[in-house]
Amino acid sequence: MEQLDYFFNPKSIAVIGASREPKKIGHVIFRNLLEGDYKGKVYPVNPNTDNIFDQPCFPSVLKIPKPVDMAVICIPARFVPETLEECGRKGVKCAIIISSGFSEIGNSGLQKEAGDIARKHGIRVLGPNVIGLFDPYSGVDTIFNPRFKQQRPKPGCISFLSQSGATLSVIMDWMGMKGYRASKFVSYGNAMDVDEADLIEYLSHDRRTKVICIYFEGVVNGRKFYSVARKMSKRRPIIAMKGGLTESSRAAVSSHTGNLAGEAGVYSGMFRQAGIIQASDLEQVFDFARTLSTQPKPKGDRVQIITDGGGFGIIATDAVARNGFRLAKMGDRSLQGLRASVPEYVVLKNPIDLTGNATSEMYEKAISAAIRDPSVDMILLICLFQIPGLSPEVVDVIIDECSRKAKPVVVVSSGGSYTEVLKKTLEDNMVPCFSCPKRAAESLKALYDYSRNSKK
Amino acid sequence: MEQLDYFFNPKSIAVIGASREPKKIGHVIFRNLLEGDYKGKVYPVNPNTDNIFDQPCFPSVLKIPKPVDMAVICIPARFVPETLEECGRKGVKCAIIISSGFSEIGNSGLQKEAGDIARKHGIRVLGPNVIGLFDPYSGVDTIFNPRFKQQRPKPGCISFLSQSGATLSVIMDWMGMKGYRASKFVSYGNAMDVDEADLIEYLSHDRRTKVICIYFEGVVNGRKFYSVARKMSKRRPIIAMKGGLTESSRAAVSSHTGNLAGEAGVYSGMFRQAGIIQASDLEQVFDFARTLSTQPKPKGDRVQIITDGGGFGIIATDAVARNGFRLAKMGDRSLQGLRASVPEYVVLKNPIDLTGNATSEMYEKAISAAIRDPSVDMILLICLFQIPGLSPEVVDVIIDECSRKAKPVVVVSSGGSYTEVLKKTLEDNMVPCFSCPKRAAESLKALYDYSRNSKK
Numbered sequence: 001m002e003q004l005d006y007f008f009n010p011k012s013i014a015v016i017g018a019s020r021e022p023k024k025i026g027h028v029i030f031r032n033l034l035e036g037d038y039k040g041k042v043y044p045v046n047p048n049t050d051n052i053f054d055q056p057c058f059p060s061v062l063k064i065p066k067p068v069d070m071a072v073i074c075i076p077a078r079f080v081p082e083t084l085e086e087c088g089r090k091g092v093k094c095a096i097i098i099s100s101g102f103s104e105i106g107n108s109g110l111q112k113e114a115g116d117i118a119r120k121h122g123i124r125v126l127g128p129n130v131i132g133l134f135d136p137y138s139g140v141d142t143i144f145n146p147r148f149k150q151q152r153p154k155p156g157c158i159s160f161l162s163q164s165g166a167t168l169s170v171i172m173d174w175m176g177m178k179g180y181r182a183s184k185f186v187s188y189g190n191a192m193d194v195d196e197a198d199l200i201e202y203l204s205h206d207r208r209t210k211v212i213c214i215y216f217e218g219v220v221n222g223r224k225f226y227s228v229a230r231k232m233s234k235r236r237p238i239i240a241m242k243g244g245l246t247e248s249s250r251a252a253v254s255s256h257t258g259n260l261a262g263e264a265g266v267y268s269g270m271f272r273q274a275g276i277i278q279a280s281d282l283e284q285v286f287d288f289a290r291t292l293s294t295q296p297k298p299k300g301d302r303v304q305i306i307t308d309g310g311g312f313g314i315i316a317t318d319a320v321a322r323n324g325f326r327l328a329k330m331g332d333r334s335l336q337g338l339r340a341s342v343p344e345y346v347v348l349k350n351p352i353d354l355t356g357n358a359t360s361e362m363y364e365k366a367i368s369a370a371i372r373d374p375s376v377d378m379i380l381l382i383c384l385f386q387i388p389g390l391s392p393e394v395v396d397v398i399i400d401e402c403s404r405k406a407k408p409v410v411v412v413s414s415g416g417s418y419t420e421v422l423k424k425t426l427e428d429n430m431v432p433c434f435s436c437p438k439r440a441a442e443s444l445k446a447l448y449d450y451s452r453n454s455k456k
Numbered sequence: 457m458e459q460l461d462y463f464f465n466p467k468s469i470a471v472i473g474a475s476r477e478p479k480k481i482g483h484v485i486f487r488n489l490l491e492g493d494y495k496g497k498v499y500p501v502n503p504n505t506d507n508i509f510d511q512p513c514f515p516s517v518l519k520i521p522k523p524v525d526m527a528v529i530c531i532p533a534r535f536v537p538e539t540l541e542e543c544g545r546k547g548v549k550c551a552i553i554i555s556s557g558f559s560e561i562g563n564s565g566l567q568k569e570a571g572d573i574a575r576k577h578g579i580r581v582l583g584p585n586v587i588g589l590f591d592p593y594s595g596v597d598t599i600f601n602p603r604f605k606q607q608r609p610k611p612g613c614i615s616f617l618s619q620s621g622a623t624l625s626v627i628m629d630w631m632g633m634k635g636y637r638a639s640k641f642v643s644y645g646n647a648m649d650v651d652e653a654d655l656i657e658y659l660s661h662d663r664r665t666k667v668i669c670i671y672f673e674g675v676v677n678g679r680k681f682y683s684v685a686r687k688m689s690k691r692r693p694i695i696a697m698k699g700g701l702t703e704s705s706r707a708a709v710s711s712h713t714g715n716l717a718g719e720a721g722v723y724s725g726m727f728r729q730a731g732i733i734q735a736s737d738l739e740q741v742f743d744f745a746r747t748l749s750t751q752p753k754p755k756g757d758r759v760q761i762i763t764d765g766g767g768f769g770i771i772a773t774d775a776v777a778r779n780g781f782r783l784a785k786m787g788d789r790s791l792q793g794l795r796a797s798v799p800e801y802v803v804l805k806n807p808i809d810l811t812g813n814a815t816s817e818m819y820e821k822a823i824s825a826a827i828r829d830p831s832v833d834m835i836l837l838i839c840l841f842q843i844p845g846l847s848p849e850v851v852d853v854i855i856d857e858c859s860r861k862a863k864p865v866v867v868v869s870s871g872g873s874y875t876e877v878l879k880k881t882l883e884d885n886m887v888p889c890f891s892c893p894k895r896a897a898e899s900l901k902a903l904y905d906y907s908r909n910s911k912k
Contacts, residue, residue: 023844023845025844028844144844145842145843145844146844148874149841149842149843149844149874149875150842150871150872150874151871151872151873151874162767163767164765164766164767164768165812166764166765166766166767166768166812166840166842166843167765167767167768169840169842170765170768170840170842170870170871173842173870173871173872173874173875174870174871174872174891176872177871177872177873177876215767217767217770243767243770243771243774244770244773244774245774246773246774246777246778247777248773248774248776248777248783249770249773249774249777251805252766252769252770252773252805252806252807252809253770280894281771281892281894282771282870282892283891283892308622309620309622309623309626310620310622310708311618311619311620311622311623311671311673311699312620312622312623312626313708314673314699314700314705314708314709315699315737315738317700317702317704317705317708318699318700318701318702318704318705320704321702321703321704321705322702327704349707349708350708351708353708356621356622384622384625384626385605386601386605386606386622386625386626386629387601387605387622388479388481388484388600388601388602388605389479414626414629414630414738415606415607415626415629415630415633416606416607416629416630416632416633417607417633418604418605418606418607418629419605419629420633435630435739436737436738436739438736438737
């Protein structure tokens with residue numbers, strides 16, 4: 001386990017296959033390590049070049065005068081075994097094999113050969129056929145997409161594992177734009193050595209990771225995966241999206257990652273038993289992750305809706321009911337207190353409809369009453385920021401009420417640029433925001449289910 | 457029908473209840489009409505003010521020296537009947553009653569009184585209890601949210617009707633930010649005169665409207681709605697999202713719009729028979745609208761997937777299968793031609809996987825082969841723009857291949873700011889883009905179902 005730490009916090013990295021040509025993977029990786037936040041030493045290795053970006057280039061990892069913790073290997077597959085041999089002699093602790101052309105195209109012999117060499121030298125390997133990893137804390141970044149094309153998220157507490165490299169990079173890019181923060185991104189591809197189970201175990205002990213997300217199409221070792229996930233899901237929520245759930249996609253899975261996709265029902269059952277939360281699309285993975293990493297556990301299933309738009313209140317009521325929740329009935333004392341402090345046109349039912357005349361003060365009264373009322377377990381708060389009388393301070397009110405973490409609160413808010421700015425502020429302050437009530441209610445459901453499971 | 461035209465193209469508008477106070481609805485509406493794109497005359501009416509923004513203010517609509525086509529009424533409910541009487545004497549053609557306080561709070565008598573006066577004078581009325589309308593072509597804009605808080609979409613071909621005013625304004629704001637273009641936005645609230653059926657009929661004959669979207673919680677006159685929708689759905693696709701589908705939300709519906717929400721099953725059956733396409737959330741309404749307003753009708757149910765990311769290809773395969781489509785099997789001739797023109801690592805199955813080494817040229821060959829192949833009915837095109845070798849010109853390639861409209865093409869693309877810019881370019885050129893394969897496949901399904909229905 002401890003050795004996996006070298007992947008995320010290496011003191012020095014050799015980029016084997018670093019290149020002067022801007023479109024080559026070895027160029028982009030070397031450049032990203034130099035220009036990004038990584039603080040350690042980076043050595044380019046390429047026998048055909050003297051220097052790259054004015055850095056002296058080494059013909060082999062063995063010629064690097066200082067110790068090398070990690071090797072990032074991006075050279076044609078057939079050269080990988082001898083390179084690993086050199087890495088072993090150099091004392092390299094871990095290697096990321098970006099190169100493809102192994103078992104995913106039926107070349108299992110070459111993969112086994114490389115695996116044997118790595119094992120002999122005690123090198124832990126990620127890959128082959130991966131995009132590698134990104135750690136926003138240490139700045140380790142082997143993602144070979146240029147930074148202008150693909151954003152990098154800031155440090156946070158969500159980790160994402162992916163069998164597919166492209167999916168990992170799309171998610172990083174999307175999270176970066178949304179302002180969602182992350183702990184670690186890892187693509188593990190053919191999983192010749194380090195597999196999804198190892199990574200789940202590692203991340204479950206990582207103090208910077210509060211929730212583990214994973215996209216995969218099949219598992220290498222089902223029994224190991226199940227037993228690790230079952231234990232670790234008690235330490236950290238594990239949220240999974242499985243690709244290849246239909247008959248039609250099985251063939252595609254086998255030519256993508258070489259795995260057997262398996263029956264949808266078998267997987268769902270296994271997930272449930274292992275305490276894994278299953279998401280139905282990638283966006284939902286992060287809906288769940290943001291809610292589970294920020295919100296306290298609910299005591300029961302009663303949801304109070306507060307809104308400033310009647311239509312959204314009704315859509316939310318439908319969503320709450322469809323997820324099997326009850327609508328909370330606030331106590332008489334709360335309602336009388338609230339009645340005395342908000343205008344008469346405010347509808348004090350569930351949803352509480354503050355109407356298009358809502359103000360920050362009205363939101364404050366309503367949220368605080370719902371948080372204090374013992375008949376309310378969760379709050380689904382709709383805040384449509386467009387209305388004339390609502391000042392941006394409502395964001396401070398929400399953050400303030402949520403910061404005590406007495407009850408789970410999720411926010412629904414939708415609109416254009418003005419709304420996006422306010423939603424980003426909420427997200428930055430640990431309040432998950434959704435564009436539609438359905439996603440908010442489904443996220444509360446994931447939180448509720450996880451809380452119930454972890455009590456068992 | 458023709459008189460409804462005055463709502464969207466009035467030569468002059470009186471804002472009755474215009475105000476100097478920035479937070480008053482009558483202030484925002486008057487200001488938006490002055491500062492927006494509306495080219496006609498705008499008259500403020502308010503007996504307590506001499507001028508607003510240096511414009512002379514009239515004590516009554518009767519004192520305006522020139523003809524008035526439309527009155528926007530934002531004064532307390534109890535003054536509405538006498539104001540309508542004055543409008544009638546002035547010869548006003550149509551009125552939007554923004555004011556609330558009528559049947560939605562049980563005040564049916566006042567609503568009936570106002571209705572009788574309007575009818576007597578032949579004034580068509582939108583409302584009461586509405587946010588009114590926005591027409592991006594004529595610039596008529598009675599949406600009382602400030603422009604800095606809520607964006608306005610550019611002229612296009614999607615029209616949106618909403619019983620709920622807040623929902624309408626949120627959608628406008630969101631479409632504005634996304635760059636989705638629109639023809640007309642109308643909230644009809646209590647529908648004292650003009651109702652959803654009238655508006656559907658009007659928009660079905662509007663040459664600028666290619667698709668009609670509607671959000672509602674209940675209909676005023678079910679029989680009229682059904683018979684109009686059934687006829688008009690043959691002229692234009694009608695996409696509906698119904699709020700209040702669960703037992704829990706019925707009570708909320710009645711206090712929001714005073715309607716009976718009705719059984720979910722009853723509505724779904726009625727929609728199907730009337731040829732209305734039902735969406736399950738507001739985002740999906742516009743997924744469908746963008747696809748149906750831009751894409752040709754498919755000849756059959758066979759979908760070809762083209763991708764540069766294996767994972768997304770598999771997720772798309774699942775989504776295609778779940779929507780009841782078949783995976784297309786391209787003919788030997790197409791495949792041989794393609795094999796000769798793309799690198800050997802390209803997987804020529806369904807999905808066609810161009811891999812992370814994809815280039816614009818490879819996309820061009822693959823799309824063009826799929827469009828020409830008679831075994832392909834629709835194309836689901838995944839384009840992850842982050843990969844190093846893919847230049848932005850791929851967008852031109854896609855637009856070019858799609859512009860002939862030989863077959864429906866929808867694009868899946870997800871990521872951060874760089875990707876968003878390219879997606880916006882595609883959307884601007886009539887290529888619908890989705891962030892996840894599920895939404896893309898569901899949109900193709902809506903298009904396919906509508907095509908089949910309209911053949912009947």
